[in-house]
Amino acid sequence: MTHDPGHGPRMTPVTALRIHRLDNVATALADLDAGAELSIDGFDIRLTDPVARGHKVALVPIHAGAAVIKYGFPIGTATAAIAPGAHVHSHNLVTALGSAADYHYEMPDAAPPVAASPKTFQGYVRADGRVGTRNEIWIIPTVGCVGNLAARVARVAGDRHAGRVDGIHAFKHPFGCSQLGDDLGHTRALLGALAQHPNAGGVLIVGLGCESNQLGPLLDGIAPERRATIRTLSAQSVEDDEAACLAVIDELVEGCTDMPRTEVPLSKLVLGVKCGGSDGLSGLTANPLVGRMADAVATAGGKVVLTEIPEIFGAEQLLMNRAVSRTVFDETVTLVRDFKAYFIRNGEPVSENPSPGNIAGGITTLEEKSLGAVQKGGKAPVVDVQRYGGEARLPGLTLLEAPGNDAVSSTALTAAGATVILFTTGRGTPLGFPAPTLKIASNSPLAERKSGWIDFDAGQVLTAGFDDSADALLDLIAATASGTPTKAERNDERDIAIWKSGVTL
Incomplete structure (x- = not known):
């Protein structure tokens, strides 16, 4: 599953977006007042609550105990009856994620042939x-x-x-x-x-x-x-x-x-993909746009690395369905189960996420966060699983063991060989890492307010569409790979962080 709402330009401004035809909620694209009237995919509703940008609004009645659907998948369970036009968030929605899950292997469908990008870099x-x-x-x-x-x-x-x-x-x-x-x-x-x-x-x-x-x-x-x-x-x-x-x-x-x-082809790039400080728009704009970049690099024969394993909980089967072999599927299952066991050994629930910043930005549950986060991997086949400190070896998408912490996971991406990192954010962060790191804002207000941090405004896909935005971002990646400094490099933001997983003497 990769959300990509349209390939052509989106000329008419919209105030809320329903991502998938099965969704019973829509996401506000701007701050909306109570009483506002919206028409979304044939649903005519009047807001009963104010709804902030990135937050969810109910399109239909949702009964207590029923699933709330976004991206076409359940993101949790309603704790009370929710009327059309009501704000859907932590006060009436909770995770349904548990530590146990049954995974099943399916032979992946043959992907349709896609022309490789002729893009090069120096x-x-x-x-x-x-x-x-x-x-x-x-x-x-x-x-x-x-x-x-x-x-x-x-x-x-x-x-x-x-x-x-x-x-x-x-x-x-x-x-x-x-x-x-x-x-x-x-x-x-x-x-x-x-x-x-x-x-x-x-x-x-x-x-x-x-x-x-x-x-x-x-x-x-x-x-x-x-x-x-x-x-x-x-x-x-x-x-x-x-x-x-x-x-x-x-x-x-x-x-x-x-x-x-x-001058070398795009196949020589190793692309790390990461999100940090996500908001409710990250899964609509920045993450699927980065997924386009992952597909471009993988199709060209390059390597793409996706990590933050606790932030795929609830969406892991979607990645497992893209495993190129039963061996890669089994390694992915083991990776996910090992990370869940790590949480449990330390007395923590596997759903101890999202962060306060995520919640303020409209993300309510880990399922919702994960369904948006996995889109950074595009549709590329999952070709390998590497443990912490391992190196990406094969063309396509590699899953890398590391936690969700921004500095720890971005350092692990660099250690895996990433020569450019794409870092999506809805809240903003100045952090930089050893590999050139492009910060990609999920919304235009963040890009405008923090222009000293943000390299690319993915909020533009809501008006310009994905095609033009993808072309512009791929041009920026090529320029960065050729030596143009990122904002983090200009700000001398270069740090590493190591995953501390044991006792200290």
């Missing part, structure tokens, strides 16, 4: 054939103790080598020591994957010396053929740690200063 072709969208030097600390050292070296080296590479960046984090088992394994896998990213022409991994996350085991997880541009240094083993780090950075810069950009 990228950095690496020795192993992967293509970066930036040629940067990355400094990765093994442990939080040397995070400030890494940041200080990045500032000095950045001034020293300004203009010779696309940037020199350090990625601080608080972990790498006092961790055990899988928790330490997550940190090690994530940092090792970042060190192999094609946007890094050179990498310095800085250790302290006595930490749990030792340099040796971390390097053991990196393929030998990818170590040529990676250097390591233990701060406890040298007298002047800052000078020693700067000397390594000087060497790395010399090794990649003359790297040219080369």
Whole structure:
């Protein structure tokens, strides 16, 4: 299921939209007053309550205990009788999601052939054939103790080598020591994957010396053929740690200063898709528009990565139905069940979502949030499942294990190889990550109000239609992949966050 309300221009302004013919609610596209009269798909109603932009209004009587339908699927259960024209939200709608679910495998239907986009971009072709969208030097600390050292070296080296590479960046984090088992394994896998990213022409991994996350085991997880541009240094083993780090950075810069950009096809892009601070319009505008981008990249032979596994609960069967094989289906089922078990082990319900910002923006239940969120994956076949710290390997859509937290999941997307991230939002956020991250607003007021954060206004699809908006967004993606900085890059917003899943000693 992917919502895409029309391919041509939508010239007549509308005030509310019914997404699917089975829906018994519509979504307000602007703030509506009580008493307003609406005609939506043959339903003539008078609002009995004010309804804010992104919130839902009942089109027909909905009995207590009946399903509320949006996107053509139930998004929860009415807790009281709801009259036509009434506001539908947390006061009269609750989740019906539980921890147990039965999943069934179906052979996917053969997708109709789609012409691949001829779009190209100017990228950095690496020795192993992967293509970066930036040629940067990355400094990765093994442990939080040397995070400030890494940041200080990045500032000095950045001034020293300004203009010779696309940037020199350090990625601080608080972990790498006092961790055990899988928790330490997550940190090690994530940092090792970042060190192999094609946007890094050179990498310095800085250790302290006595930490749990030792340099040796971390390097053991990196393929030998990818170590040529990676250097390591233990701060406890040298007298002047800052000078020693700067000397390594000087060497790395010399090794990649003359790297040219080369024209490459869209198939060389690895696209990460993410939503954060969603609102009731995210599933109508920004997410299906990003789904168009996912389809364009996958059809061209590129890779697309979708994560935030807790935010597909309630819509997971739709992704399972696109699994290219029984093996991929089974891996998806295991991934979802493992994440639900993680919630239950920690005494939390699997439906502990949406966030306060989501709720203020009109999203009531996790089912509603998930049905909107999965649209970022378009209609591309699900070709692979990767665990946290894993790398996207195959053309098509890869499901990646990571939680919904914006910083944690976007870092995991980068570690999986994403060279551009599309981040949809209905509320706005300034966050940026190691890979260039384009912020896509679900509504035009947000794009206008926070123009310093937002790269693209997906609210325009409600008036201009999806085709023109998709063409414009694909042009922006190609320009970004070719070196045009995102708003987050211009604001020097570059951070990582690691999934902390175990005890701290």
